[in-house]
Amino acid sequence: MKSPSLAVADAAAPVSPAGRRTKKFTARRIGAVPWWFVVPALVFYLFVVLWPSLQGAAYAFTNWDGLSATKDFVGLAQFERLLKDPGGVGAVVHTLLIAVAITVVQNLIGLLLALGVNTKIKSRNILRVALFTPAVITPVATGYLWKYLMTPDGAINQLLGFFGLGALQRDWLGDADIALWSIVATVVWQFAGYSMVIFLAGLQGVPEDVLEASRIDGAGPFRRFWFVVRPELAPAITINLMLSIIGGLKLFDQVWVMTSGGPGTSTDTMSTLIYKNAFQFGDFSYGIAMALVLTAFVAILSTAQYKLLGKQGGTK
Numbered sequence: 611m612k613s614p615s616l617a618v619a620d621a622a623a624p625v626s627p628a629g630r631r632t633k634k635f636t637a638r639r640i641g642a643v644p645w646w647f648v649v650p651a652l653v654f655y656l657f658v659v660l661w662p663s664l665q666g667a668a669y670a671f672t673n674w675d676g677l678s679a680t681k682d683f684v685g686l687a688q689f690e691r692l693l694k695d696p697g698g699v700g701a702v703v704h705t706l707l708i709a710v711a712i713t714v715v716q717n718l719i720g721l722l723l724a725l726g727v728n729t730k731i732k733s734r735n736i737l738r739v740a741l742f743t744p745a746v747i748t749p750v751a752t753g754y755l756w757k758y759l760m761t762p763d764g765a766i767n768q769l770l771g772f773f774g775l776g777a778l779q780r781d782w783l784g785d786a787d788i789a790l791w792s793i794v795a796t797v798v799w800q801f802a803g804y805s806m807v808i809f810l811a812g813l814q815g816v817p818e819d820v821l822e823a824s825r826i827d828g829a830g831p832f833r834r835f836w837f838v839v840r841p842e843l844a845p846a847i848t849i850n851l852m853l854s855i856i857g858g859l860k861l862f863d864q865v866w867v868m869t870s871g872g873p874g875t876s877t878d879t880m881s882t883l884i885y886k887n888a889f890q891f892g893d894f895s896y897g898i899a900m901a902l903v904l905t906a907f908v909a910i911l912s913t914a915q916y917k918l919l920g921k922q923g924g925t926k
Contacts, residue, residue, distance in 0.1 A: 720805025
């Protein structure tokens with residue numbers, strides 16, 4: 611074993627350029643991950659996801675019906691048809707309305723619920739579980755449940771009649787004016803608890819000493835939330851808004867189970883119209899064209915939202 615003085619001398623001895631290169635090379639080899647480790651996953655992704663998606667997207671520029679061997683190239687004819695189709699334009703409008711309504715209402719209710727259960731009440735843990743429970747129910751089961759509740763003789767109208775509010779009774783899913791908003795209410799009921807959990811995680815990360823200092827300085831509840839809590843919630847807000855926008859744009863299960871796009875076409879969304887055209891009407895290429903438009907909507911809106919809120923949320 612070397613004496614302490616020799617060890618200090620060895621440490622202080624100059625290192626040759628070759629030695630430095632060797633140390634750098636060794637450090638680089640230790641810290642680096644060989645790129646070919648990801649090759650099997652990339653190859654699998656290429657042949658299972660990417661190539662079939664690109665091949666399917668190419669059918670949007672043909673007149674293929676999904677069954678015959680005839681596939682004629684028609685250029686942008688399917689997209690021009692979408693712009694001239696009243697049903698297609700209506701589905702686009704309904705999709706955007708659902709996405710905006712769900713994003714605003716679901717996150718507002720989720721934030722209020724998170725603020726409510728982020729207190730020291732004894733039942734807060736039970737409330738958190740109860741409010742989150744609807745999010746673990748499958749969308750199809752939720753759709754059938756609320757479809758039954760919203761029938762003309764369903765529980766909702768019966769409760770309204772019991773409390774003397776018969777004037778508020780409606781055919782919730784049979785009235786074209788309110789059917790779309792009934793679906794929105796169902797989705798909000800199911801996923802408001804999901805947004806609550808994300809907001810709750812952000813609220814629990816707010817330093818208690820900062821809140822206490824703001825109370826001492828005389829800040830009221832609203833000012834404390836806006837100037838102290840809200841900046842700390844920025845990452846949670848970004849995540850919740852992105853999930854809500856994407857979920858609203860591609861909503862299908864609840865719409866199909868509850869109304870199948872009806873009455874008439876009053877609740878048709880792009881997802882339901884894609885399904886109808888591709889698998890019910892045999893107009894496969896038109897359905898693929900609508901799917902590409904929906905994909906573009908999701909990519910553009912989610913990217914724009916991320917860019918607007920990403921810096922505030924601390925993301926790059």
